[in-house]
Amino acid sequence: MQWFDALIQGILLGGMYAQYALGMALMFGVMRIVNVSHGDLVILLSLIGISLASSFGWGPFTVMVALVPLAIALGWLLQKAVLNKVVGDDPLPSLIATFGLSIALQNMMLQIWSANSRSLPGGGIESQSIQIGGIYVGLLPVMVLVFATGLTWGLDLMLKRTRFGRALRAASADVEAASMTGINARAVYASATAIAVGILGFAAVFQSLRSTVAPADGGAQLIYAFEAVIIGGMGSVWGAFIGSMVLGISQAIGFRIDPGFGVLAGHLVFLLVLAVRPQGLFGKV
Amino acid sequence: MTSVPLSPVSHAPALPQVMVRRQTASGRIAMVLFLLAVVALAAMPWWAKTGTIRMVLELCCYIAVAQMWNMLAGYAGLVSVGQQAFMGAAGYALFVLAQTFGVNPFLAIFIALLVPAFLAVPCYMLLHRLDGPYFAIGTWVVAEVFRLVASNMGFLNAGAGMSLNVMKEYSLLERNIAMSLLCALMILLTIGGSYWFLRSRYGLALIAMRDNPVAAASQGVNVPRLRFMIYIAAAVGCGLAGAVYSMAQLRINPPSAFDPMWANVAIFIVMVGGIASIEGVLIGSLIYFIADRWFGQYGASYFVVLGVMTVFVALYARGGIWGAVSKRWDVHWFPIRRHLIYKTEERP
Numbered sequence: 001m002q003w004f005d006a007l008i009q010g011i012l013l014g015g016m017y018a019q020y021a022l023g024m025a026l027m028f029g030v031m032r033i034v035n036v037s038h039g040d041l042v043i044l045l046s047l048i049g050i051s052l053a054s055s056f057g058w059g060p061f062t063v064m065v066a067l068v069p070l071a072i073a074l075g076w077l078l079q080k081a082v083l084n085k086v087v088g089d090d091p092l093p094s095l096i097a098t099f100g101l102s103i104a105l106q107n108m109m110l111q112i113w114s115a116n117s118r119s120l121p122g123g124g125i126e127s128q129s130i131q132i133g134g135i136y137v138g139l140l141p142v143m144v145l146v147f148a149t150g151l152t153w154g155l156d157l158m159l160k161r162t163r164f165g166r167a168l169r170a171a172s173a174d175v176e177a178a179s180m181t182g183i184n185a186r187a188v189y190a191s192a193t194a195i196a197v198g199i200l201g202f203a204a205v206f207q208s209l210r211s212t213v214a215p216a217d218g219g220a221q222l223i224y225a226f227e228a229v230i231i232g233g234m235g236s237v238w239g240a241f242i243g244s245m246v247l248g249i250s251q252a253i254g255f256r257i258d259p260g261f262g263v264l265a266g267h268l269v270f271l272l273v274l275a276v277r278p279q280g281l282f283g284k285v
Numbered sequence: 286m287t288s289v290p291l292s293p294v295s296h297a298p299a300l301p302q303v304m305v306r307r308q309t310a311s312g313r314i315a316m317v318l319f320l321l322a323v324v325a326l327a328a329m330p331w332w333a334k335t336g337t338i339r340m341v342l343e344l345c346c347y348i349a350v351a352q353m354w355n356m357l358a359g360y361a362g363l364v365s366v367g368q369q370a371f372m373g374a375a376g377y378a379l380f381v382l383a384q385t386f387g388v389n390p391f392l393a394i395f396i397a398l399l400v401p402a403f404l405a406v407p408c409y410m411l412l413h414r415l416d417g418p419y420f421a422i423g424t425w426v427v428a429e430v431f432r433l434v435a436s437n438m439g440f441l442n443a444g445a446g447m448s449l450n451v452m453k454e455y456s457l458l459e460r461n462i463a464m465s466l467l468c469a470l471m472i473l474l475t476i477g478g479s480y481w482f483l484r485s486r487y488g489l490a491l492i493a494m495r496d497n498p499v500a501a502a503s504q505g506v507n508v509p510r511l512r513f514m515i516y517i518a519a520a521v522g523c524g525l526a527g528a529v530y531s532m533a534q535l536r537i538n539p540p541s542a543f544d545p546m547w548a549n550v551a552i553f554i555v556m557v558g559g560i561a562s563i564e565g566v567l568i569g570s571l572i573y574f575i576a577d578r579w580f581g582q583y584g585a586s587y588f589v590v591l592g593v594m595t596v597f598v599a600l601y602a603r604g605g606i607w608g609a610v611s612k613r614w615d616v617h618w619f620p621i622r623r624h625l626i627y628k629t630e631e632r633p
Contacts, residue, residue: 091418099552267433
């Protein structure tokens with residue numbers, strides 16, 4: 001029963017990681033870029049959300065309604081101002097640019113919000129629980145998982161069915177051929193980053209409801225997102241989702257074994273996948 | 286029956302008489318200055334106070350780590366943000382050898398370098414499977430794994446860390462002499478060693494690989510092997526810097542041994558100074574060192590400026606300071622190019 005409980009908690013934790021991993025999988029799939037400031041953006045949005053909630057007395061869902069458009073705008077701006085200048089075959093410029101951005105963002109947040117941990121008051125939902133089969137699960141983690149599944153499903157559907165999704169896939173397969181058929185790659189890239197960061201708007205609300213956030217937390221979120229994407233297999237939205245579940249379950253079981261071992265267990269499973277199945281669980285060779 | 290003698294020499298057009306020039310006047314001057322600097326470093330106990338030696342030691346560690354990062358990112362195309370893994374590993378190895386097993390610390394520092402060398406092999410085996418930008422984040426995960434393992438190992442005194450009490454057996458002068466010699470050795474190995482490597486035939490292969498890995502492979506460069514060699518060498522170089530730094534600190538614990546700050550510092554130094562050049566590393570290290578002394582008191586806002594500068598360099602000035610200088614003047618301090626000079630009588 002104890003291990004079954006750990007499994008359920010792991011899946012629920014995976015729901016949180018999936019919300020970070022989706023955007024990263026999308027950006028890498030389309031532009032072959034890793035945004036090192038991915039985690040710092042979650043923290044930035046969380047802190048903005050917390051400040052909004054405390055100054056206007058908004059509930060978590062009002063904050064979400066405000067935060068998601070802000071995140072989309074932020075993503076679009078990031079692409080236009082920074083990433084469009086560094087996208088290309090050489091991975092170095094994009095890594096360095098987003099790495100510098102990450103240092104700047106982290107320290108800017110430290111300056112504005114101080115190093116204290118904060119969280120978003122949820123008006124009671126963070127402590128409610130529901131009973132499923134013999135175990136109690138928190139209402140909030142279940143909501144996180146439902147949102148993560150919905151976002152993954154929506155993103156997958158958008159990539160497969162819509163005109164924009166086709167343009168995105170064409171640009172990721174061969175940017176020059178896509179340009180020849182009339183696709184404006186820069187515009188597609190800007191929309192992809194806007195969506196990737198937009199998803200972080202949801203993640204930010206849930207992260208700050210579930211636990212606390214502090215300016216220095218971004219690096220860990222980036223690593224979890226990255227591990228989920230690699231475990232799942234690059235270039236697949238559902239792969240990133242399943243990878244997040246695997247990472248969540250590994251960490252939850254690790255925490256049961258020893259509290260100091262939880263995060264390490266996640267890293268070790270990641271390294272194990274890298275050793276035995278480097279293309280990821282769902283990756284194509 | 287007349288047979289035409291096959292003489293390929295007579296059919297091939299005569300090769301122009303050329304000379305390969307590899308050293309320049311500025312290079313010779315810089316070489317002398319470099320050797321003088323190494324001697325000055327070694328002789329520090331006779332001209333510097335203990336505080337100065339500590340500061341110079343810090344600067345030497347910046348130079349060493351930045352140059353190792355430069356070899357990885359600037360030449361081998363391996364962007365790492367996790368070299369602190371090997372710095373911490375060598376630091377811990379030194380502390381365990383000297384403190385737990387009672388090995389002479391100045392001998393232990395060299396034995397300790399075997400640890401990053403051995404650890405780098407499996408790390409590279411795993412990480413090289415990751416594509417370009419993912420390699421970088423992968424190195425970060427490895428550094429996190431090292432830190433978490435060290436925090437969980439009772440043998441390393443877990444999160445509390447260790448102290449190097451055996452250093453009490455040596456007088457201040459003895460320690461200063463050792464630190465100065467280690468500084469000189471570190472610079473000689475990382476800067477001098479890189480220069481020697483880049484001028485060797487491996488260097489030629491490395492530069493070909495940096496410009497275009499596929500084309501280099503087609504010319505017979507063993508790209509995977511060269512990358513592997515650089516990765517191991519960089520792990521050992523960073524290990525030396527880490528061991529020397531923690532020996533000077535006399536204390537080690539997981540957050541300081543595996544401090545991601547080193548990645549920030551190395552990236553800032555190399556990008557601002559000028560990637561893929563030894564000159565850039567020296568310029569960048571001096572800038573960072575002076576900036577840290579002057580503006581370090583401003584804490585977070587100082588790092589915001591460093592971060593924004595790194596973004597700016599990546600967007601608009603990828604060559605950094607040395608890139609801008611070398612575009613205008615051909616005064617390389619560490620020339621690694623081979624210039625073909627026509628002999629005077631053949632000059633067209």
